[in-house]
């Protein structure tokens with residue numbers, strides 16, 4: 515079957531995205547200039563992502579872009595990084611690839627999109643852990659990468675062997691699908707041999723990137739990295755945060771919080787980072803919702819630095835397989851902060867502090883699989899950088915992968931996630947044994 519992606523199809527996809535309940539109505543102009551023609555060769559494909567890189571740079575977010583194309587050579591969808599817009603963090607998980615995969619799942623049926631094995635993902639920058647997990651979950655035919663990222667990229671050591679994924683089936687899957695095409699250049703900095711799996715045969719003999727295009731994908735990202743990091747690093751220090759339970763019930767922060775999460779502020783842990791069994795009913799209720807939403811009965815609670823329950827989320831995997839409870843928790847919290855700031859509520863982040871001061875508690879611990887990898891990666895993106903070391907920001911109740919397995923996996927992730935002076939994405943069993951027992955007894959056991 516031949517798919518011809520005309521402008522009208524792409525524009526209707528944009529309107530679906532703009533109307534999405536998750537993304538709200540602020541992303542209505544992100545890629546409407548993508549009027550696809552057929553792609554002829556790797557240079558052509560990477561050039562298309564470079565166009566998205568420019569739009570990301572113009573928006574003031576990390577300069578990364580990507581595209582989904584079908585194995586007949588047609589552009590299906592283009593997207594760029596949307597972590598920052600209006601000089602605010604819009605969504606720490608809004609990397610190009612993660613958004614494209616959500617879009618793919620959300621629209622696969624209604625737009626009659628090709629099956630994953632007939633989709634090629636092209637990206638200007640090596641995928642991070644979150645996006646790699648998302649990509650491996652989707653199972654696309656080929657992943658074509660332009661620039662390297664030696665800090666957060668899954669191919670951080672440039673070996674195309676993916677040691678972070680060793681001991682899992684994900685490693686073989688990445689080795690069989692990720693391509694780092696040759697770069698044809700006369701300089702050492704902007705040329706390379708091809709590594710990874712050979713690119714899809716649909717690219718014919720045109721299997722290399724020209725050095726100017728490669729340089730743009732590489733240098734544009736480098737140029738925005740520090741700028742954007744500084745711009746979004748404006749949160750108040752922890753000792754200036756205020757307890758949202760002191761808010762009047764008519765305060766816009768209170769109103770927005772309760773509208774988004776009706777259980778917000780109904781529970782407060784006896785000590786901020788150590789919830790007790792009183793949290794269990796909220797996690798169990800959300801886990802039941804998670805099963806109804808196509809998940810395996812997990813849930814994530816977010817406590818603030820005062821121990822208050824801010825939200826508890828189910829996943830939404832019937833809509834998109836990568837919408838795990840944690841992904842929706844971190845996206846939901848960012849959206850709350852973003853919308854309040856856009857509405858001019860200047861003290862919003864004084865009551866809803868940076869997520870590095872919060873505690874995320876899973877009902878059931880992550881597994882070492884693509885969704886677990888995506889969650890570990892999203893935790894890194896949420897934290898953005900070094901985190902307070904006097905607490906465990908990331909906890910679970912019922913164990914699935916063992917603590918030793920989770921620790922070894924976290925230690926092997928790219929430097930951004932595993933260096934001592936960086937994010938440190940470790941997840942630990944929660945300390946309160948009564949909470950664990952209540953979850954073990956009460957969580958739904960339905961198997962997907």
Ligand SMILES: [Zn+2]
Pocket residue numbers: 609610611612641642643644645646
């Ligand atoms: Zn990413």
